[in-house]
Amino acid sequence: MEGVQQMIAGVGYDKVTISMETKVYPVIWHEDRVLLIDQTRLSHEYAIVEIKRYKDMARAIATMIVRGAPAIGIAAAYGMYLGARDIQKSDRDGFLAELKGVAEILGNTRPTAVNLFWAIERMLKTARETSVSVSEIPQVLLAAAQQIQAEDLNTCQAIGDHGLAVLPKTPEQLNILTHCNTGSLATAGYGTALGVIRSCKAAQRLGRVYADETRPRLQGAKLTTWECVQDQIPVTLIADNMAAHCMKLGLIHAAIVGADRIAANGDTANKIGTYNVALVARAHNIPFFVAAPLSTVDFRLQSGEGIPIEERDPKEVYQIGSTAICPPGVEFYNPAFDVTPAELITAIITEHGAVAPGDLKNLMVHQC
Numbered sequence: 271m272e273g274v275q276q277m278i279a280g281v282g283y284d285k286v287t288i289s290m291e292t293k294v295y296p297v298i299w300h301e302d303r304v305l306l307i308d309q310t311r312l313s314h315e316y317a318i319v320e321i322k323r324y325k326d327m328a329r330a331i332a333t334m335i336v337r338g339a340p341a342i343g344i345a346a347a348y349g350m351y352l353g354a355r356d357i358q359k360s361d362r363d364g365f366l367a368e369l370k371g372v373a374e375i376l377g378n379t380r381p382t383a384v385n386l387f388w389a390i391e392r393m394l395k396t397a398r399e400t401s402v403s404v405s406e407i408p409q410v411l412l413a414a415a416q417q418i419q420a421e422d423l424n425t426c427q428a429i430g431d432h433g434l435a436v437l438p439k440t441p442e443q444l445n446i447l448t449h450c451n452t453g454s455l456a457t458a459g460y461g462t463a464l465g466v467i468r469s470c471k472a473a474q475r476l477g478r479v480y481a482d483e484t485r486p487r488l489q490g491a492k493l494t495t496w497e498c499v500q501d502q503i504p505v506t507l508i509a510d511n512m513a514a515h516c517m518k519l520g521l522i523h524a525a526i527v528g529a530d531r532i533a534a535n536g537d538t539a540n541k542i543g544t545y546n547v548a549l550v551a552r553a554h555n556i557p558f559f560v561a562a563p564l565s566t567v568d569f570r571l572q573s574g575e576g577i578p579i580e581e582r583d584p585k586e587v588y589q590i591g592s593t594a595i596c597p598p599g600v601e602f603y604n605p606a607f608d609v610t611p612a613e614l615i616t617a618i619i620t621e622h623g624a625v626a627p628g629d630l631k632n633l634m635v636h637q638c
Contacts (some may be wrong), residue, residue, distance in 0.1 A: 294454040294500065296336055297344045299416060304348045306336045309455055313496035324353035324372050331379040331386070334487070338456020339530045339566055340422050343385035346376045347415035350393040354408040365404050369397055381578040382539055382607050384531040388565045389418055422458035425563045426465040428621035433466030433561055434473055436617055436624040437524055443477035444470060444523045447513060447551075450484045450541035451493035452528035452561065462561040463526040464497065466619065471503055478504040480522055484541060485510055486586040486604065510543050514550040525551045529562035529618075536612030536627020537574025538562075542605055548614040557616040564620045564637050567630060574609035582606050 298305040304321040310333065311317050319335055321327045327349035330336050336345045353372030359365040373390045380386055396414045397407055437444060446467055453464030461468060470476040479498055484490035491507055498505035508516060516522050525547055531539045538544075538560050551558040571577060584602035588594055612627035622636050 294497065295459045296338070296341045296455045297348065297419065297458070299348060299412075299419075304345070304352070306330055306345065307455065308335050309337055309493060310335055312455075313492045321348075322352065323356070324349045325375065327352060328375050328379050331376070337489075338451060339383040339385040339528070340426070340457040340462070340563060341455070342380060342383050343389035343565065344415070344419045344422060344458060346379075346386050347389045347393055347418045348412075349376045350390060351408060351411040351415050354397070354411050357408075360404055362404050365407065366397060369394065380580060382530045382580045384568045385563070385565050392418065419458050422563065423460055425621040426457050426460035426462055427469075429462055429561050429563065429619055430460065430465035430469030432621070432624050433463075433526065433559065433619040434469040434475070436559070436619065437466070437470060437475070438557060441477075441523065442475065444475055445477045445480060445521055446470065447480040447482070447516070447522045447525040447547065448494060449482045449490060449510075449525075449527045449544050449547050451489040451497070452526075453494060453497040455493050455497060456528065461497075462528045462563070462619075463559075464494065466526050466559070466561050467503065468501065471501075476503070477523075478506060480506050480508055480513075480516060482510050482513060482543065482547070483507060484543060489541065510546070513547055514553070517550055517554040517556055522556060524557050524559065526559045526561055526619075529560050529566050530607055531571075531577050532560070532562060532567045532618065532630070533571040533574045533577060534567070534569045534630060535573050536615055536618060536630055537577070538610045538612070538615060538618070539574060539577045539579070539607045540610065542608050545608040545610045545614075548610045552614050558614060559617055559619055559624075560610075560615055561619040564622060564633055567620075567633070567637065569631075569634055569637065574611065577607075577609055579608070580606040 296307045306319045308317045308319050357368045400410045448463050453461035481490045481494045495505050495507050527540050527544050529538045529540050548558045582604050584604050587602050587604045588596050615627050617624040622633050
């Protein structure tokens with residue numbers, strides 16, 4: 271991979287710089303390691319992290335060096351390979367038992383994003399069902415991880431095309447609000463909600479993106495705007511509490527968000543603040559879309575009440591950088607996600623088409 275240069279060695283990670291001319295792929299398999307764009311450093315610094323051990327991959331997922339449900343799934347798939355590569359057992363049962371332990375460590379990193387568990391289970395199933403010798407299983411798993419990554423890129427491009435088809439027909443130039451980051455950085459390299467926006471731009475129907483800053487980690491401000499600037503997509507950053515005002519002024523024609531887990535009835539868990547956007551969109555009669563691969567739908571859950579909500583370090587709320595923004599003695603609550611009820615969602619856009627939330631069950635046949 272051209273443009274990769276060694277920068278600094280750290281404990282557990284080796285950090286390297288990468289050319290800004292390299293296309294944005296958040297997870298890259300390179301020789302004997304995984305390269306991750308360090309999303310905690312964007313947008314002020316573009317750096318990548320080398321991952322050679324599955325426990326380092328778990329740490330990268332937990333600390334949000336890699337984030338976004340599809341990208342987490344891809345990273346975990348490669349983590350399963352890295353773990354398998356280090357297993358010393360020569361008997362199949364012993365090998366699979368240790369691989370299950372690898373899966374548990376990776377699965378304990380982010381409880382809400384179902385793509386994580388979907389990818390891990392797919393890798394476990396691949397290891398269980400392959401007929402190759404134990405020593406060859408790691409290579410089979412590497413091929414499976416690469417397949418998951420390739421499939422996601424095709425999936426997101428299909429989501430973009432299906433999303434374009436259901437966007438409002440008027441006006442000709444659409445202003446679209448999005449929340450958090452759902453682009454190349456959150457997937458294999460195209461995006462879900464931002465993938466729809468990219469397809470909209472390609473069709474010359476995009477006027478402007480309005481990007482919520484997305485407190486408390488500011489993924490919209492740091493990541494979505496960065497991607498838009500890279501792709502020359504017109505973008506306006508707004509604070510999270512400005513969406514209703516912008517809608518009232520007629521500045522926004524549709525809202526599109528991603529998802530970390532969708533229940534069978536269409537209730538959708540996404541980055542905290544998404545529920546707010548859905549409510550104000552309904553109040554202003556603006557369509558609200560969810561764009562996500564079918565692997566994000568958890569058909570085992572009948573409603574959003576069963577979706578686990580991750581709570582993160584309160585520092586994300588009370589501190590910006592190294593600066594505290596409130597007095598000592600304040601208590602904090604920092605859920606990373608909220609659940610938007612299905613009745614507020616106009617359509618869920620998947621690689622198999624856009625459907626009303628109540629019709630998700632019709633897509634079950636496509637989920638492997």
